[in-house]
Amino acid sequence: MIQISRSNTNIKGDLQITGSKSESNRLLLLNQLFNHVLKLENISNSEDSQLMQKALSNPTDTIDIHHAGTAMRFLTAYYSIQEGRIITLTGSDRMRQRPIGVLVDALRNLGADISYIENEGYPPLKIVGKKISNSVITIPANVSSQYITALMLIGTQLENGLTITLEGKIISIPYIQMSIQLLSRIGVNAEMISQEIKVPYTPKIEKKTLQVESDWSSASYYYSLVALSPASQISISTYYKDSLQGDSALENIYKDNFGVTSFFENGKLTLKNNPEFIHKDTITLDLNYTPDIAQTIAATCVGLGLKCHLTGLETLKIKETDRLQALQNELTKFGAIVVITNDSLTIKGYNIFEETPVLATYNDHRMAMCMAPLAVKFPIQIENEMVVEKSYPTFWQNWQQLGFDIKHL
Numbered sequence: 001m002i003q004i005s006r007s008n009t010n011i012k013g014d015l016q017i018t019g020s021k022s023e024s025n026r027l028l029l030l031n032q033l034f035n036h037v038l039k040l041e042n043i044s045n046s047e048d049s050q051l052m053q054k055a056l057s058n059p060t061d062t063i064d065i066h067h068a069g070t071a072m073r074f075l076t077a078y079y080s081i082q083e084g085r086i087i088t089l090t091g092s093d094r095m096r097q098r099p100i101g102v103l104v105d106a107l108r109n110l111g112a113d114i115s116y117i118e119n120e121g122y123p124p125l126k127i128v129g130k131k132i133s134n135s136v137i138t139i140p141a142n143v144s145s146q147y148i149t150a151l152m153l154i155g156t157q158l159e160n161g162l163t164i165t166l167e168g169k170i171i172s173i174p175y176i177q178m179s180i181q182l183l184s185r186i187g188v189n190a191e192m193i194s195q196e197i198k199v200p201y202t203p204k205i206e207k208k209t210l211q212v213e214s215d216w217s218s219a220s221y222y223y224s225l226v227a228l229s230p231a232s233q234i235s236i237s238t239y240y241k242d243s244l245q246g247d248s249a250l251e252n253i254y255k256d257n258f259g260v261t262s263f264f265e266n267g268k269l270t271l272k273n274n275p276e277f278i279h280k281d282t283i284t285l286d287l288n289y290t291p292d293i294a295q296t297i298a299a300t301c302v303g304l305g306l307k308c309h310l311t312g313l314e315t316l317k318i319k320e321t322d323r324l325q326a327l328q329n330e331l332t333k334f335g336a337i338v339v340i341t342n343d344s345l346t347i348k349g350y351n352i353f354e355e356t357p358v359l360a361t362y363n364d365h366r367m368a369m370c371m372a373p374l375a376v377k378f379p380i381q382i383e384n385e386m387v388v389e390k391s392y393p394t395f396w397q398n399w400q401q402l403g404f405d406i407k408h409l
């Protein structure tokens, strides 16, 4: 457990943030599918990307991808088409509670041989790799976009390509668009028209060097910190205004709601607080396109004592933890009156709270990181702080660089 505090809000800093784990895990898998012709720069040093890399070079028949959702979903599709390999694909206790039935059903309909080792619909899986010849599939799009990306990535290898029809509400759309754009960058002309995605069979791609942009979800913690710190200015690299990552919506969300201005110059993103900004009484946002920054935004509201009504959060229950329940539990420790439903979180007001809240992290990196900015307001304690490794292993070092006092208790 750590205690994190600081004595002033005059925060200045210049940090290098690791590559996007979403871009990295897609490109690592694509590189494997295309015989390593891609040279990948600024690959994420996150635990999830390391697990992906290790899995892809692991010749054994049992692969444990721990908490890494993208790795679990993308590798399920990948091993399904590895002819002659039989794999047990497993993960952490939490991964065994994160549903995968929608993807398994789709792959089975394409002809894959996958069975459940313990509970129907959940990892661990036994996957018998085989040649898949079907090329048309319909899949519900309202549970996780990762299932759709997983199918798109292997679609490049199917001899008739793959046409995916999306059923129902499409959630986390920017992650599907990221997959289309990355495929396009390596020369695969995938397209999405309305509820249909087409991925052409692509036997081979050209050699190419690709630079992974730094992780925008990780940038959210600096947006929050600057929002809470009147005299602050923080620069983070390497980010571009024109991003593949949906969480780059942070630029507008924090400008319009919290008075944080973003300046882009030569890959450096500088965040400045506007002390004249007049906050709304209640922040209202639909975060369906950006589920991974919901925790950050809720915590920013608490730091500023603002009410909020955040919607589009139906996927939060099946992430690293039930994030809606976890947020309610933890934000209440700051006096927030929090109401949650299946897909929303509302802060209705505040009670007085006791000093130095002790915050639980639920094996969820983002529960630790979203709370850290609140330490500019009051000292906080965070349990199991190393959960951050899942996406951002140097998080606490970076906060020390910014002048935060971090004591191990």
Ligand SMILES: O=C(O)C1=C[C@@H](OP(=O)(O)O)[C@@H](O)[C@H](O)C1
Pocket (backbone or CB within 6 Å): 021, 022, 023, 070, 143, 144, 145, 146, 149, 171, 172, 175, 291, 292, 315
């Ligand atoms: O494709 C991806 O890289 C991701 C998609 C999103 O998941 P869902 O589609 O399950 O919302 C997001 O929350 C996750 O962190 C990464």
Ligand SMILES: C=C(OP(=O)(O)O)C(=O)O
Pocket (backbone or CB within 6 Å): 067, 068, 069, 070, 071, 292, 319, 320, 366, 391
């Ligand atoms: C939901 C996340 O990751 P995953 O689903 O890949 O485990 C996340 O990083 O917030």
